[in-house]
Amino acid sequence: MIGANVVSIIGALGLAWMLNFTWEQAASVERIQLGANLTPLEESETEGGRVFNLLIVGYDSSAGLDPDDPIQVGRNGERFSDVILIAHIDEREETATLLSVPRDLWLPIAGLDREQKINFAFGVGGPAVLIDTIETELDIPIHHFVSVDFAGFQGVVEVVGSVDIYFEQPARDWNASPASGPAFSQTGFEVLEAGCHALDPPTALAYVRSRHYQVQLDDGTWVDSNPPSDLGRMIRQQDFVRRLLAEAIDAGARNPFVLADLIDAGLENVTIDQELTPHVLVDVGRTFRDFEPGQLQTYSYPVEFGWEGTASVLYGIDAESEPILRIFRGESSSDPRTVLVSVVGDQRAENQASQVASDLNGAGFAVDSASLADTEPGLVVRYGVNGRQAAELVNEALDGAGRLEEIDTLSGRHVIVVVGGRPTGEELAASTTTPGPITTTPQSVSSLTTSSAGTGGVSSAPAGSDEAALPSDDAGADAGAGASCSE
Numbered sequence: 001m002i003g004a005n006v007v008s009i010i011g012a013l014g015l016a017w018m019l020n021f022t023w024e025q026a027a028s029v030e031r032i033q034l035g036a037n038l039t040p041l042e043e044s045e046t047e048g049g050r051v052f053n054l055l056i057v058g059y060d061s062s063a064g065l066d067p068d069d070p071i072q073v074g075r076n077g078e079r080f081s082d083v084i085l086i087a088h089i090d091e092r093e094e095t096a097t098l099l100s101v102p103r104d105l106w107l108p109i110a111g112l113d114r115e116q117k118i119n120f121a122f123g124v125g126g127p128a129v130l131i132d133t134i135e136t137e138l139d140i141p142i143h144h145f146v147s148v149d150f151a152g153f154q155g156v157v158e159v160v161g162s163v164d165i166y167f168e169q170p171a172r173d174w175n176a177s178p179a180s181g182p183a184f185s186q187t188g189f190e191v192l193e194a195g196c197h198a199l200d201p202p203t204a205l206a207y208v209r210s211r212h213y214q215v216q217l218d219d220g221t222w223v224d225s226n227p228p229s230d231l232g233r234m235i236r237q238q239d240f241v242r243r244l245l246a247e248a249i250d251a252g253a254r255n256p257f258v259l260a261d262l263i264d265a266g267l268e269n270v271t272i273d274q275e276l277t278p279h280v281l282v283d284v285g286r287t288f289r290d291f292e293p294g295q296l297q298t299y300s301y302p303v304e305f306g307w308e309g310t311a312s313v314l315y316g317i318d319a320e321s322e323p324i325l326r327i328f329r330g331e332s333s334s335d336p337r338t339v340l341v342s343v344v345g346d347q348r349a350e351n352q353a354s355q356v357a358s359d360l361n362g363a364g365f366a367v368d369s370a371s372l373a374d375t376e377p378g379l380v381v382r383y384g385v386n387g388r389q390a391a392e393l394v395n396e397a398l399d400g401a402g403r404l405e406e407i408d409t410l411s412g413r414h415v416i417v418v419v420g421g422r423p424t425g426e427e428l429a430a431s432t433t434t435p436g437p438i439t440t441t442p443q444s445v446s447s448l449t450t451s452s453a454g455t456g457g458v459s460s461a462p463a464g465s466d467e468a469a470l471p472s473d474d475a476g477a478d479a480g481a482g483a484s485c486s487e
Helices: 005-017 023-027 119-137 150-160 201-209 229-250 256-267 278-287 318-328 347-362 388-397 425-430
Strands: 030-032 051-059 081-090 095-101 106-108 115-117 144-148 163-167 171-173 195-199 213-216 222-224 270-273 297-300 303-308 311-316 340-345 379-383 403-406 414-419 458-462
Touching (some): 081 119, 081 318, 095 229, 106 311, 119 144, 195 201, 213 229, 347 388, 388 414
Parallel strands (some): 030 270, 095 297
Antiparallel strands (some): 081 095, 163 195, 379 414
């Protein structure tokens, strides 16, 4: 049960945009033959022009750690898949985009005549079955593969020394309602004072592994994070990726001598596919040598809670996931089809709202159902924490007439255009429900319901619940992604 995406990025892909690592180091990595399952790159895609997806799997093996490490309690070196990430590398635009896929996502498993959680694919058939499942069910081509474990994660953090994380409230990992037995901490993570904390390797590992994350309120009460479980953990993991990359650069990662230490630590516990050759790594490294951590775009697969029998599962939200998946299928993030747009208006602005929906649909945006609500005069383009680029793209199509406004109830590629002004409290409540399917033709606002403006990403409650949905991005102190320690 590990958030191993950090070392995955550093140990495999992140190292690719660093400078001057040697062919001998890259060639020494453990490899696995997956040629029959991976999608081959076109021969014409050479240095500076590659567009590919790297599947990253983190597994919770404690092999390689000190026998006295607390993580070893109750373990015998098992290997369970837990974290599933897809890194999209576009050398043409020099962009790197990361998609977190929740391990409990419910879908058909390749080669099996049944549906299961996606992490079951790795457990039953290893990388090959997981790759086939993603390519078939999500329609995302996988060109390369990487897997990592606990020891690799700790090794990279050890090289940079520590990673600074700001905690707005005391935090801990605490399973308050285990299936059997008393409450306990599964990782041992605990920060009892708010503020900036330098996390050493063991503490950092406990932090990114924590699924039962709690924060302490001013009255001393401990409450579960919001979003809960793996959904909140993905937010913290993505935030940690950027911070660790920044620490690596500050430590001198662009210095070949410091970089050599990072590579040795990162690659020691990494397995990659046979086709990810030193030549490819060096070429990508040249393209991304000036890449900055803040440029890493991150998304979480939009889901909602549900049940299969007695098992809690996550169902994908097709309308919200489709625009994001288009990026990982090769579309540019500047393509309007990668942005989901909802239009909100009232009776006074019905004609204007209908025209906005029509214009955006004609410009190629994925316009879904909208909602009616009381609004004030004006035009507002609302976006989530990672969605400013998408919002600017929408506003450009509106001739720059809108006022951009960031909120924390939207995923990064979901934008709400409010025709008539700032939405009222009633509209805000309506906008936290799941949107209807994407339409291929513009709809009149008067024909739409008041409950379909949408929010983005993940629902905070099981399907059918009246609780509001929550963002799938890196938003919210509750999830543990705090502010910068320099702030």
